[in-house]
Amino acid sequence: MGTSVQVMPLSGAYGEGPLCYLLAVDGFRFLLDCGWTDHCDPALLQPLARVAPTIDAVLLSHPDMMHLGALPYAIKHLGLSAPVYATEPVFRLGLLTMYDYFLSRWQVADFDLFSLDDIDAAFQNVVRLKYSQNHLLNDKGEGIVIAPHVSGHLLGGTVWKITKDGEDVVYAVDFNHRKERHLNGTTLGSFIRPAVLITDAYNALNNQVYKRQQDQDFIDSMVKVLSSGGSVLLPADTAGRVLELLLIMEQYWAQRHLVYPIYFLTNVSTSTVDFVKSFLEWMSDSISKSFEHTRDNAFLLRHVSLIINKEELEKLGDAPKVVLASMSSLEVGFSHDIFVEMANEAKNLVLFTEKGQFGTLARMLQVDPPPKAVKVTMSKRVPLVGDELKAYEEEQERIKKEEVLKASISKEKELKASHESNAKASDPMVVDASSSRKSSNASLQCFLSLKILLTGMTSARLSILMII
Known part of the structure; x- marks a missing residue:
């Protein structure tokens, strides 16, 4: 070559x-x-x-x-x-x-x-x-x-x-x-x-069943739990394989006239589906042809509600529902929190549709047999108050004064070096562009991260199923 x-x-x-x-x-x-x-x-x-x-x-x-x-x-x-x-x-x-x-x-x-x-x-x-x-x-x-x-x-x-x-x-x-x-x-x-x-050959050893049978098993496993009064959590990615899952559920919910609510919960779920609606040219031939003849967009979801916070779920309480929530690893995001909430009810189901990332909670739950207990860290932001807030503000003020002092010393050194070399400098102080505006995290610093360890959630109290 x-x-x-x-x-x-x-x-x-x-x-x-x-x-x-x-x-x-x-x-x-x-x-x-x-x-x-x-x-x-x-x-x-x-x-x-x-x-x-x-x-x-x-x-x-x-x-x-x-x-x-x-x-x-x-x-x-x-x-x-x-x-x-x-x-x-x-x-x-x-x-x-x-x-x-x-x-x-x-x-x-x-x-x-x-x-x-x-x-x-x-x-x-x-x-x-x-x-x-x-x-x-x-x-x-x-x-x-x-x-x-x-x-x-x-x-x-x-x-x-x-x-x-x-x-x-x-x-x-x-x-x-x-x-x-x-x-x-x-x-x-x-x-x-x-x-x-x-x-790569990541899925080379997976036994691939017929797609129709796989979809049927997927829907049947959810309907069985929902009809018994339980809820289903599908840990999902933000904008990847979850799109196929949404279409599968849309089709079967319409065919079977199911009324159980379905929620797609990420921080960007509405934006995700809005963009996807405009990407029909990148999709399958059947979707493109259907749109050409009927002007019906496959992602005009009729059975799935798009939400960006958990308030809608909390309104339903323990009512049967399906929630597709990010992240698929269960390490962080809405899926992590919902898993903890569902874990204490044997009637609920966590349904995995892909192998979890190595070393994550999702992967830990997918082993056969599943673990008898898992340890989950729950983190929550709480506003600082009282002495903690005062100490934080004093620390921030100290850091700000130190930065001003360092900048002043640096400026003096540059001026001195400039005079000594008789060089003409249009601006002896170089300001980094990033310093001209606050970081997106600046307004978020007045919070304390609170961590709670939950242990003893046995697998017997929560059904776990993996369909790939």
């Missing part, structure tokens, strides 16, 4: 970690995905930290944490400054995924790895491409063409083809051959003998 190609896995190749690969094509360095787990452990990003400043372009394949969760952190802290390429759905839904994750963390505790501003900064310059659109790179990447192709699995999901001098490198992870309600199957089979194929 005339073209030099080097591949180095940074994460995800030797286990179940988030996806991140370094690909060099004739010296042009691609970062293939930039994933992170729901734990957001910076130690996992050490391999990425070593190469981030040298990256020339970033290619994102899917709009979930495991494929793009580390992007804001890498740009803010690791020196990643390369242009980012993605499809329009991966861009939009990936942005909402990061919003949802940040808000889920921030609502219960301080979170300083990245802010909403950092998320916006990471996504504002993403170059959006259409499926099969050839994009010619410039400068250092001259002669290299990149093109996104259908991968299935998630809306906007991408198999990337990188071409140089007639040689193809194909990056295809988490693809799906099956055609689903809202997505076509992957086009991976159309590629003819690429020079290099980067792929």
Whole structure:
């Protein structure tokens, strides 16, 4: 092969970690995905930290944490400054995924790895491409063409083809051959003998049952619990596989005339569905044709209520209901809190539709047999009052005075150095742009994170089922 190609896995190749690969094509360095787990452990990003400043372009394949969760952190802290390429759905839904994750963390505790501003900064310059659109790179990447192709699995999901001098490198992870309600199957089979194929076999050993039977089992397991007076929790992602689940439930609720309420609960559920309604061209042929003939949008949900807080659920009390809530790992977010509330009732069901991330509460509950007891940490923000508030304000005032003093000393040193060298300086004090405005966390500091440990929730008091 005339073209030099080097591949180095940074994460995800030797286990179940988030996806991140370094690909060099004739010296042009691609970062293939930039994933992170729901734990957001910076130690996992050490391999990425070593190469981030040298990256020339970033290619994102899917709009979930495991494929793009580390992007804001890498740009803010690791020196990643390369242009980012993605499809329009991966861009939009990936942005909402990061919003949802940040808000889920921030609502219960301080979170300083990245802010909403950092998320916006990471996504504002993403170059959006259409499926099969050839994009010619410039400068250092001259002669290299990149093109996104259908991968299935998630809306906007991408198999990337990188071409140089007639040689193809194909990056295809988490693809799906099956055609689903809202997505076509992957086009991976159309590629003819690429020079290099980067792929995975994460689900290779799973026994795949017929789709119709799988959907039937999924619905039957919920209806059995609901008809017995229980409720169902489906831990879900923000804007990925949950879209397929919503359509399945819409169809069966209509066919069976079911009246049990369904709630889709994330911090961005309304925005998610609003964007998805406009992405029909990225969906399956059947959805596109249906819209052309009837003007009926598949995501005009009639049986699912979109909510962004738990107030609607609390109004129902113990009434039977289905709740699809983020995050799917159960580590954080609405699903975490609802799990704790449902765990003490044997009539309730937690239904998993995908394998949980390694080391998370969801994964712990999916082992066979399930654990007899689990320990869950509950965090809650409470406002500081009295002596605690006074001490906090005094500490903030002290920090502010120290910063002013440091800035003054730094300015004096710069002025002195300028005079000594007789250099003309238009402005001896350099002010970082970020200091001209408050961080999005600034107004949130007057809170104390309260943690409660709940133990002894035995598996016998809560049904747990996994359908993949």
